[in-house]
Amino acid sequence: MYRYDEYDETLVQERVDQFRGQVARRLSGELTENQFRPLRLMNGLYLQLHSYMLRVAIPYGVLSSTQMHRLADIARRYDKGYGHFTTRQNFQYNWPRLEDTPDILQDLADVEMHAIQTSGNCIRNVTSDEFAGVAPDETHDPRIACEIIRQWSSFHPEFSFLPRKFKIAVSGAKSDRAAIKVHDIGLRQYQNEDGETGYEVMVGGGQGRTPMIAKTIRPFLLEKHLLSYLEAIMRVYNRFGRRDNKYKARIKILVHEMGAAAFSGLVEEEWEQLKDTSLQLPEAEVERIQSYFEPPAYEDINEPVASFENKRTEDKGFAAWVNTSVFPHKQAGYAAAIISLKPIGGVPGDASAEQMDAIADLADQYSLGELRVTHAQNLVLAYVKKSDLYALWQGLVEADLATANQGLITDIIVCPGLDYCQLATARSIPIAQEIAERFADIRRQHDIGNLYVNISGCINACGHHHVGHIGILGLEKKGQESYQITLGGRADEHAAIGERVGPAFSYETIVDAVETIVDTYIGIRETDERFIDTLTRTGTDVFKEALYADPA
């Protein structure tokens, strides 16, 4: 993974010192809350429903075991002993004290972490594929572009006061695991017919109250032009994005209102002027960054790995975990393992300090001391020898982290909702918990198969409900929580926005409604047909009929 050099280190340290000064000015009364708010937000510090909330950046979801231990330490020392992994591969503390935040940021800086640009109308943490560098279908390692973008966008003097927040995602594989089409900018790295490396540039995707799939504004952009092209897009957005209405300020609205062709025209015109400037990175810098992402020294291992195959037949629990939680690897004899943060009845994405420590230890033991955070709020160990998988699984069982539900109905993406969030209109975590309890039987989950349920507690869609196979949006109607269902959303390379099926359900009936959808699917599916494929084949009518048929 990328390691700071003296310049990265200095910048992050300066930021800590700057924030320490700002907090001191706030506590002394020199800054009012109105003056302080934009400053704290630029360091990821919110004032939420119950308390302050600090969002820590995990650049493109990659962290070391040392950093994971530090997150655990901070949770114990300054918070209530737990934290939350978010859908943007970040990490949140729910109960920090304002007075402690400078010390927390210092503790983070000491292990090359920060909270810079995790909030505010600026370019946020760049997100990517959790299997970067190890996925068999990967052609280009997206982490290199991510790191280049991270540095370019940090403290950008021109783009720190944009019309609205700005999210970039990068993928370099055939399957899109980074949901790039629902980002402000999605970059798909590939090689063209002439053998050159570059990007398909997609702009204007997003969720929120106006969900949209990104439009391709340039089918191929040579790698060396990455930053100049991004700068051109950002300049057009900064100048022409709407600022009159917060809900129309994202770039998707600009692209939509202007038309993708016209928007692309403006960007190209701007880019003509920028492309041969110093924004072209020197080879040496690309190589320097690349060198941090070289494949590790893998051992030569022949497949099949007998010990692994044997354990798989001997131990049913292990076999079930392998079926859902082990992902294929580029390198023979290796695998990537997903650690589910979705125990039945638990809070999706939460981890206790003890669990974080246990996970970090397992990463040291079995995966070169490195971890990944997924946008589905799980964790990944990317470099596990197949011969170690059984021992890893045993370690996970011991730490209560071996839930074998990745990609199944209980692997629910969910925002904090009204239990924590100032903006929420309804609770989302308890709905996720009750759905998980309803479908707790692991055989039933496997029988249902791959099914993504995503839940948001308000229209801002942090729980990605628009792109869930089953999406649930919590709203408030006349003082009551009510839940709208959408069907058919997906965040992969066939990205689509789910279709609303009809009137909302109450807190009491929403879980039954989900079960009705699932039962309907079971009744009409063809052999080995996934939920999303059945839905594509049949359309939503059959589900609507089941949901809104005369109540018995």
Place this chain on the structure above:
Amino acid sequence: MKSAITANRLTDGAVLFLTAVETWSEKMADAGVATDQATEDRLLKAGQVSAEAQHVVDPYVVPLIEGQDEISPMDRRERIRGTGPTVQQEFNTRRHGSDVGAAAEKGR
């Protein structure tokens, strides 16, 4: 009418309620209840003075459910804010039940 004043403490963000004697308490039960506009105005003013002195952030009025002795906000948001997340106080302990203050709701 029935209302109380709430805010967050500046230093740690804790949810606070203004008592009848214009001090802050972390317990909703300690809130000074206003049943007339003049009292609400007086309490809110006291909250604002406290904000200007940088003790608390953003004081505001919380409407309470009338016709019952206990202090319970009309809004679900405020009920959750007053009593904490409905999901977990301690890590990994589950809580069921369909609503916070469901009983209070019946009293409306």
Place this chain on the structure above:
Amino acid sequence: MPILRNGAVIEDKWVLLDEADEPQAGTPLVVPSEIWRASRDRYLKWYGPLGIRLSPADEPSAIAHDFGRFELIEIDFPVFGDGRGFSIARLLRERYDYQGELRAVGDILRDQFLFLDRCGFDTLAVRQDQVGAWKEALSELSTPYQAATDKRTTVLSHRHPAKAAE
């Protein structure tokens, strides 16, 4: 509002045009862009130093051919969160090669001084209570990652000195 140049308060000779009460000839005059568009010919002939105040929605290319006439261009920040002025400033400096004084006016914060400086502003109209903050505000981040209008050495040129010298 006090005007800062390199952290020092300078005397402000400029007067913002009020059409109802036009100042006497010779006065250094700043013409708001909407008046400039309506009465360009009239103010081109202004006897005395001339400046223009741009709003964030203005198109810099539209006034580029008049640069020879302006000693001052002001860019207004109606609220501090409106960052369009940063882009306009860079365009004026880097695209249209404007060499005169570039001034940020309006709702600007101490915590934006560095970014304003980096985008090519050389004077700032600041709140009285922020006059003394310049030095600290500009030193809070020593070496930026990315190049901008300013001539600060970037992280990149430190890392790869040979390239930077080209």
